[in-house]
Every structure is written in C-alpha cells, then in structure tokens.
Amino acid sequence: MDHLAVLLTVIPLSGAFFVPMFGREGDRGYRVALGTVLLTTACAAALLVITGRGQAISYYVGNWAPPWGIEIRVDAFSAFLSFSFSLVYLAVIAYSARDVSHELNPAALRWYWSLMLLLLAGLLGVSSAADLFNLFVFTEIYSLAACGIISVRDRMDSLEAALKYLLLSAVAAGCILLGISLIYMVTGHLNYAHLATALPAAVATSPRTVLAAVALLATGFGLKSALFPLHMWLPDAHSSALSPASAVLSGIAVKAGIIALFRLFASVLSASPAVVRAMPTFLAVLAVGGMIFGALFAMTQTDLKRMLAYSTVVQVGYIYLAFSVLNPVALTGAILHIVNHALLKGMLFLSAGLIIHRTGKRRIADLQGIGREMPLTMIALTIGAMGMVGIPLTNGFVSKWHMVLGSLEAGQPLAAGVILLSSLFSALYYFPLVIAGWFGNPAAPAPARPEAPPSMLWPVLGLGAVSLILGIVPEPVVNVLGEAAKHLLGQ
Amino acid sequence: MLSLDLFLRLNYLASIMLFLIGLHTMLTHANLIKKVMGMNIMETGIFLFLVSIGYAHGTLSPIIRQSGPEQGLIYTNPLLAAIVLTGIVIAVSTTAYALSIIIKLYEQCGTLDVDRLEKLRS
Numbered sequence: 001m002d003h004l005a006v007l008l009t010v011i012p013l014s015g016a017f018f019v020p021m022f023g024r025e026g027d028r029g030y031r032v033a034l035g036t037v038l039l040t041t042a043c044a045a046a047l048l049v050i051t052g053r054g055q056a057i058s059y060y061v062g063n064w065a066p067p068w069g070i071e072i073r074v075d076a077f078s079a080f081l082s083f084s085f086s087l088v089y090l091a092v093i094a095y096s097a098r099d100v101s102h103e104l105n106p107a108a109l110r111w112y113w114s115l116m117l118l119l120l121a122g123l124l125g126v127s128s129a130a131d132l133f134n135l136f137v138f139t140e141i142y143s144l145a146a147c148g149i150i151s152v153r154d155r156m157d158s159l160e161a162a163l164k165y166l167l168l169s170a171v172a173a174g175c176i177l178l179g180i181s182l183i184y185m186v187t188g189h190l191n192y193a194h195l196a197t198a199l200p201a202a203v204a205t206s207p208r209t210v211l212a213a214v215a216l217l218a219t220g221f222g223l224k225s226a227l228f229p230l231h232m233w234l235p236d237a238h239s240s241a242l243s244p245a246s247a248v249l250s251g252i253a254v255k256a257g258i259i260a261l262f263r264l265f266a267s268v269l270s271a272s273p274a275v276v277r278a279m280p281t282f283l284a285v286l287a288v289g290g291m292i293f294g295a296l297f298a299m300t301q302t303d304l305k306r307m308l309a310y311s312t313v314v315q316v317g318y319i320y321l322a323f324s325v326l327n328p329v330a331l332t333g334a335i336l337h338i339v340n341h342a343l344l345k346g347m348l349f350l351s352a353g354l355i356i357h358r359t360g361k362r363r364i365a366d367l368q369g370i371g372r373e374m375p376l377t378m379i380a381l382t383i384g385a386m387g388m389v390g391i392p393l394t395n396g397f398v399s400k401w402h403m404v405l406g407s408l409e410a411g412q413p414l415a416a417g418v419i420l421l422s423s424l425f426s427a428l429y430y431f432p433l434v435i436a437g438w439f440g441n442p443a444a445p446a447p448a449r450p451e452a453p454p455s456m457l458w459p460v461l462g463l464g465a466v467s468l469i470l471g472i473v474p475e476p477v478v479n480v481l482g483e484a485a486k487h488l489l490g491q
Numbered sequence: 492m493l494s495l496d497l498f499l500r501l502n503y504l505a506s507i508m509l510f511l512i513g514l515h516t517m518l519t520h521a522n523l524i525k526k527v528m529g530m531n532i533m534e535t536g537i538f539l540f541l542v543s544i545g546y547a548h549g550t551l552s553p554i555i556r557q558s559g560p561e562q563g564l565i566y567t568n569p570l571l572a573a574i575v576l577t578g579i580v581i582a583v584s585t586t587a588y589a590l591s592i593i594i595k596l597y598e599q600c601g602t603l604d605v606d607r608l609e610k611l612r613s
Binding site (some may be wrong): 163170181184420 | 513526527533541571577578581588592596599608
C-alpha cells in the first residue's frame with residue numbers, strides 16, 4: 001500500500017510520457033489523458049481513505065532511508081488536496097475534449113494533453129514531497145508545464161504572457177534554490193523531519209542566515225503563488241491561456257506555492273519560533289494588500305477572464321491571511337479555501353470558456369442577458385460568483401466562516417474585519433456580472449441553439465454540484481481538515 | 492589575516508555578486524535575450540554557491556578507497572554536486588524553452604524589446 005504514495009506522481013508523469021507516444025491520431029491523446037487522470041483520482045481516493053484513519057504514509061524512494069534517501073510523505077492534508085485537485089482535473093480534461101480541439105492544431109493538441117498531465121504530476125509532487133530539493137524539482141516541473149500550457153496556443157499575447165511568467169518564475173526558482181542552499185549550509189539536511197530537529201541549533205548559531213533563507217523561500221514561493229505585489233504575471237498568463245488551461249492554472253497551479261510554504265512552516269520552521277514569529281505578520285500585510293488592490297483591479301476590468309484572474313489574486317490573499325493568524329480553525333478555513341477556490345474558479349473559468357466558445361464574447365459589457373441564451377452556463381457562473389462572495393449554502397461561505405472564526409479566536413479581529421470587508425468588495429465585482437447576465441437586455445436576438453453540447457456542460461455543472469454539496473454538508477470535510485490543520489501546526 | 496580569509500572565501504562573494512548581477516540584468520534590461528542571459532548568470536551564481544558550501548580546503552574526492560593513508564581525512568560533499576547537476580538540467584531546459592518562445596515572438600512581432608511588445612499588444 002505504501003507504493004500508492006509514489007504512484008500518485010508516477011501515474012501522471014508516465015501518462016505525460018505516453019500521450020505523445022500513443023496519442024498521435026484522433027482523440028486517443030484525450031483518452032490516454034482521461035484514463036491517467038482517472039487512475040490518479042482513484043489513487044488519491046485510496047490515499048485519502050488510508051490517511052483518513054490518522055496515519056501518514058512515508059515512502060522511501062529506492063528503499064534508502066533519510067537523511068540520505070528521498071522521502072515522499074502523504075498525510076491527510078496532502079491526500080485531501082491531491083484528491084480534490086484530481087477531481088477538478090477530471091472535469092477540466094472532460095471539458096477540454098470538445099473545446100480545445102477547435103483552438104489547437106492536432107500536433108499542438110497532443111502536447112496540450114501531455115503538458116496538462118505534467119502539470120498535474122508537478123502539483124501532486126509538491127504536495128507530497130518531504131525534502132526541500134524534491135520540492136524544488138517538482139516546483140520547476142509544474143512551472144515549466146504551466147508556461148508550456150499557456151504558450152501552446154501560439155498567439156502573440158499567449159507567447160508574451162508565457163515568457164513573462166517563465167522569466168519571473170525563473171527568478172522565483174533562483175530565490176528558492178538559494179534559500180535551500182543556505183538552509184543546507186547551516187543544518188546539513190534537506191529532509192523536513194531532520195531539518196526540524198537540526199534547525200533550532202542552527203538558529204542559535206547563525207540566526208541571520210536562517211532568516212535570509214526563510215525570506216528567500218517566502219519570496220520564491222510567494223512569486224509562484226501570486227502573492228501581492230508579486231502577482232503581475234498572473235492576469236496576463238491566466239487570461240491569455242485556453243479556458244480549460246486557465247481553470248487549472250488559476251484554480252490549482254497557483255496553490256502549489258502556498259502548499260509548499262504551509263508545509264515548510266508546519267514541518268520545519270515551527271520548531272524554531274524565533275524565525276517564525278517575524279514571517280506571519282509580513283505575510284499578513286502582503287495578503288491584505290493583495291485583497292484590497294486585487295479587488296480594485298478586478299472592478300476595473302472589462303474582460304471577463306482578466307476579472308476572474310484578478311479575483312484569484314484576492315483569493316490567494318485570503319488564504320495567506322488566514323494562514324498568518326496561525327490558529328487551527330483559521331488554518332482549516334485556509335485549506336478548505338484552497339479546495340473551494342479550485343472548484344469555484346475552475347467552474348468560473350470553464351463557464352467563461354463555454355460563453356466564449358458559443359458566442360465569442362469576452363467583454364463583461366457584452367454579456368447582457370446571456371442567461372436567457374445559456375441558462376445552464378449562467379447557473380454555473382452564478383454558483384461560482386456566490387461562492388466567491390461567500391453567500392451561505394455555498395462552499396465559499398464555509399471556508400470564509402472558519403477563517404473569520406479562527407481569526408477572532410486567535411484574538412485578531414482586524415484580520416476577521418478585513419476578510420468580511422473583502423467579501424463585500426467581491427460582491428461589487430461579481431454581482432453586476434450575475435445581474436447583467438440574468439436581467440440585462442441582450443443587444444441581438446438569441447441564436448437558435450446557443451447552449452453548449454452536454455459533453456462540455458456536465459463537467460462544469462458537476463463542479464457546481466460538488467461546490468453546493470460542500471456548502472450544504474461541510475462537516476465531514478471540516479472534521480478531517482481540522483485534524484490535518486492541528487497536525488500542521490504541531491498541536 | 493582578514494585578507495587571507497577573504498581570499499579563501501572569494502567564491503562565496505563571487506557567487507552572491509553573480510546572483511545579483513543576473514537578477515539586475517533580468518529585471519532591468521528590456522531586451523529579451525539579455526533577460527535570458529541574466530537568468531543564466533543568476534543560476535551560475537547559485538551553482539557556484541552550492542558547490543562552494545560542499546567543499547573545504549584539503550578535502551578528498553568522495554570515492555571510497557580500499558586502502559591508503561586517507562583514514563580520518565574529510566571528503567568533499569557529493570550531494571551538492573548531484574544537486575548542481577539537477578539544477579543545471581533544469582536551467583538548460585528553462586533556457587531552451589525561453590529561447591524557443593523568443594524565436595516565435597520575434598517571428599510574429601519582429602522585435603525583441605519588451606516595451607515595444609507591450610505596445611504592440613495593447
């Protein structure tokens with residue numbers, strides 16, 4: 001059973017290799033990709049069941065134990081994230097079958113499937129890595145794959161966005177690698193568990209080196225996860241990619257940096273409180289900046305996908321802010337929000353993709369009365385918008401509720417206030433969209449068959465159904481995550 | 492004594508300087524090729540740093556010998572060489588990919604200047 005931990009990354013990695021080999025003709029590439037993601041989801045589900053019983057799986061690659069061997073560790077936190085990410089991936093892959101083949105030529109299509117699987121492998125690798133260098137390698141795998149997915153479209157704006165993303169993520173990679181080497185220099189370990197025991201002594205002898213390393217790591221992963229003010233690559237990258245690719249990039253890929261930082265804090269830095277104390281305040285300030293400026297930018301956007309991309313900057317701010325109060329309840333909210341945002345933003349980008357696919361409209365102003373032409377798509381868009389704002393009965397409400405509750409419990413009413421205020425801001429840019437979509441007057445009469453084909457529609461509605469279920473019966477998930485959050489904070 | 496100390500640790504100073512030069516080139520130059528060159532300089536700086544922290548004066552190559560007078564001597568840390576190799580592979584692939592995008596951009600827009608690309612776009 002322990003092999004499941006490594007299979008979680010090996011399956012998508014080998015899928016990415018097999019797609020260009022076997023997916024040369026027809027929709028075979030799609031079938032290989034779908035099969036791979038189904039297998040990955042099954043693997044993640046099995047891991048979720050095993051780790052749900054409270055035991056984490058440590059897998060030693062090549063049977064060499066740390067500190068020399070590579071350890072892969074899957075606990076409830078990473079199993080839950082892997083499972084929900086694979087679920088979103090399933091919907092996105094199923095959706096892509098019809099949408100992407102219009103946009104790409106057959107040769108590029110093959111690489112699209114391959115890159116999508118490579119991205120999944122990198123993301124799952126980041127969430128299950130248990131040593132710093134493995135973390136770095138998987139971070140690079142997913143970053144390069146993400147750039148590739150953007151540039152696969154081969155248009156000027158996509159290419160430019162991909163290059164901008166690539167160069168900035170190379171800066172981030174440089175910071176991360178330098179941070180890792182500084183930590184290795186003072187402790188002599190890369191494995192998380194060994195680092196946690198060696199770090200307090202290192203902090204005592206060379207506190208500045210450790211602080212510089214932590215700062216470099218935070219900068220690197222902050223850039224990868226679009227923490228304000230390092231978010232400038234995100235709107236271009238996520239709005240110029242293909243819609244299903246945007247759904248994955250914005251919903252999932254951005255979270256990898258957050259997951260990496262969570263893990264580092266939880267399993268390494270919590271052992272040396274002196275270093276940790278400075279960081280959350282710093283992260284909180286940046287998070288609040290992201291929540292305010294991201295919302296302001298989102299309000300001024302005229303392009304639907306750009307607006308959604310800026311909204312991602314805001315949501316990343318939420319997650320960092322809830323993390324920075326270092327309270328188990330708020331951390332539960334933060335982890336839940338990682339998943340909720342993946343579901344909701346995935347659904348929003350896919351419904352935007354449906355609208356663009358059927359009508360070619362990208363501008364928010366052109367979406368007047370689109371609900372009469374495409375009611376099912378608009379329902380999905382509405383669920384997504386409600387979830388983002390945090391209306392009760394949606395999953396967005398549950399995570400925001402826990403964030404606010406946790407902040408109050410930790411004695412930080414200011415953080416709770418900012419979260420509530422930012423929800424109000426979200427309403428200011430999501431509600432006009434919903435109101436115009438349902439009640440606006442369309443400029444031209446509706447075409448005869450406007451709604452998208454069912455094969456594209458059901459993945460979107462499926463994500464919506466999962467979001468609603470998570471919103472109405474959140475207790476089982478919250479209980480599991482509550483345990484995971486306590487474990488992460490070392491309580 | 493201080494100057495000798497500094498001389499022995501010149502590699503650390505050089506690596507940090509390379510890192511900063513690379514970073515500065517990447518962030519301030521408008522030319523895309525120069526940005527990629529900056530990226531490579533920055534990465535070289537990190538690799539030099541990584542190799543430096545695994546090496547100390549008078550250490551042996553990390554090969555276990557059957558016999559000999561080396562008992563009790565220190566070996567160079569081989570882990571960092573392996574890490575640098577992996578890092579170089581990543582850096583090379585990133586560079587190749589960046590250059591291929593730049594070629595495509597140049598074919599479509601006829602410029603390598605970031606500011607002009609920005610103008611063409613809007």
